Amino acid sequence: MHTDPAQIRAFFAARAADWETRYPDDAPAYRAGVAELDLREGQAVLDAGCGTGRAMPFLREGVGASGVVLGADLTPEMLAAAARAGRGAYGGLLLADCARLPLRDDALDAVFAAGLIGHLPDPRACLRELARVTRNGGRLALFHPIGRAALAARQGRELTSDDLRAEPNLGPLLESSGWTLTSYTDTDEGFLAMASAKAEAGADTDA
Ligand SMILES: C[S@@+](CC[C@H](N)C(=O)[O-])C[C@H]1O[C@@H](n2cnc3c(N)ncnc32)[C@H](O)[C@@H]1O
Secondary structure: OOOOHHHHHHHHHOOOOOHHHHOOOOHHHHHHHHHOOOOOOOOEEEEEOOOOOOOHHHHHHHHOOOOEEEEEEOOHHHHHHHHHOOHHHOOEEEEOOOOOOOOOOOOEEEEEEEOOHHHOOOHHHHHHHHHHOEEEEEEEEEEEOOOHHHHHHHOOOOOOOOOOOOHHHHHHHHHOOOEEEEEEEEEOOEEEEEEEEOOOOOOOOOO
């Protein structure tokens, strides 16, 4: 676990150049993960921790030409690799910390976050910020192209019950940061937790 943004940047900067050649067969899984957001023409969607922007072509397909796609990442080298891969053609590439986004409240209809939350020193702060910029009822997809057990095995570590993405931990984490967990899938084929943005407590609820 990284404890500060500088560590995270250094970790991913070293991996940016060959990020996609390491995982060349993941595109169908990304397409399927994005499909779960059920995006509509004209909507606004953020790829949080976009890396090289692998999901951005699918996000653009979802929102169409009139929609808005943004990819935000903390690591300049990842964004440079995204630009080299032509991902800027699918949306805006933004150097930003997902815990402090330069976006207005309720700006987004949906957020896709692949491989992000396991790397955050303060996941609750990031999830709260994502909830702030997402409209009430907007959707969040926390995605990984392989499941937790397979990822732990690949990394040579044991899967423990305190794993952030275990359902008994993730549900309350989302609940305390502005989201409601609506579905949870964790198999060797992939991880996908879907959540819905809650109305802020005390917010106007015009009937
Ligand atoms: C495991 S990589 C996944 C990249 C991409 N989503 C993908 O699926 O290929 C995690 C990414 O999250 C970015 N990241 C980590 N913490 C972040 C933060 N607080 N704000 C924005 N991006 C962050 C890293 O720079 C890295 O590019």
